[in-house]
Amino acid sequence: xxxxxxxxxxxxxxxxxxxxxxxxxxxxxxxxxxxxxxxxxxxxxxxxxxxxxxxxxxxxxxxxxxxxxxxxxxxxxxxxxxxxxxxxxxxxxxxxxxxxxxxxxxxxxxxxxxxxxxxxxxxxxxxxxxxxxxxxxxxxxxxxxxxxxxxxxxxxxxxxxxxxxxxxxxxxxxxxxxxxxxxxx
Numbered sequence: 001x002x003x004x005x006x007x008x009x010x011x012x013x014x015x016x017x018x019x020x021x022x023x024x025x026x027x028x029x030x031x032x033x034x035x036x037x038x039x040x041x042x043x044x045x046x047x048x049x050x051x052x053x054x055x056x057x058x059x060x061x062x063x064x065x066x067x068x069x070x071x072x073x074x075x076x077x078x079x080x081x082x083x084x085x086x087x088x089x090x091x092x093x094x095x096x097x098x099x100x101x102x103x104x105x106x107x108x109x110x111x112x113x114x115x116x117x118x119x120x121x122x123x124x125x126x127x128x129x130x131x132x133x134x135x136x137x138x139x140x141x142x143x144x145x146x147x148x149x150x151x152x153x154x155x156x157x158x159x160x161x162x163x164x165x166x167x168x169x170x171x172x173x174x175x176x177x178x179x180x181x182x183x184x185x
Contacts, residue, residue, distance in 0.1 A: 001087060001094055002151060006162065008096025010103045013125040013142075013150050014110070015092045020119050021054040021068050031055060062090045072117045080109045093121070094150055100130040107131055111138075125150075127157040 005011055023031065031051035038044035054064050069088060073081045083106075087095040093110070097103040103126060114121050124135035125148035135141040142148050148155045153162045167185060171177065 001089060002153070002162065004087065005094045005096055005150070006160075008098060010097040010100065010128045010131070011126060011155065011157070011160075012095050012097065012103060012106060012128075012131065013092065013123075013148055013155065014121045014140075015123045020117075021065055023051065023053060028052060065091060068117075069119075073113070076113050076116075078109065078113075080106055081113055084110060084113070089151060092151065097128075100128050103128040103131045104134060107134060111140075125155065125157060127160060132157075 005013075028050045032048055033050070034046045035049055036042065036044045037047055054061050066088070070085060073085045073088075083095055084093055087093055095106070097106055107124070111121050120140070122140040123142040124131065124140050125142045125145050126132055126135075132141055132145050135145075146156065146158050148157060150162065154165050155162050171181075
């Protein structure tokens with residue numbers, strides 16, 4: 001996906017949110033949770049609630065979101081909806097275009113397609129100034145558009161580089177570093 005993303009002169013990254021996927025009434029009983037009527041009083045009465053939408057963080061959430069998005073995109077038979085399906089990773093679309101005009105067209109059509117299902121594509125990042133300007137007007141530009149997050153990598157949209165962000169580890173100086181620890185970092 002990253003190779004496809006950077007094979008285009010214009011890179012595009014955007015995302016959606018899990019909470020826009022509603023659960024059917026019959027499935028909501030599987031998401032019960034308890035809450036105190038008086039949160040500061042542990043002896044207060046418990047109330048049972050249930051989620052109306054897919055729970056962010058649940059093990060099955062990425063699968064459910066992906067199934068919903070693919071079903072919705074299958075209803076739109078356009079080159080852009082096909083590209084969105086091919087370049088969708090969980091709740092991110094990572095793709096690219098050949099020109100600024102094509103990028104603006106992609107932006108408009110992708111937002112329109114997703115708006116049909118009440119999804120607001122937000123956090124747009126691109127190395128296309130025209131697309132960034134349009135996303136800024138619509139208030140959906142990623143906060144740091146010059147240095148955006150793309151699948152765990154930092155994408156410097158101005159320099160056109162992808163970088164692995166070094167995380168600090170708190171290992172004692174005499175610790176034995178294992179393969180598992182290296183892979184974890």
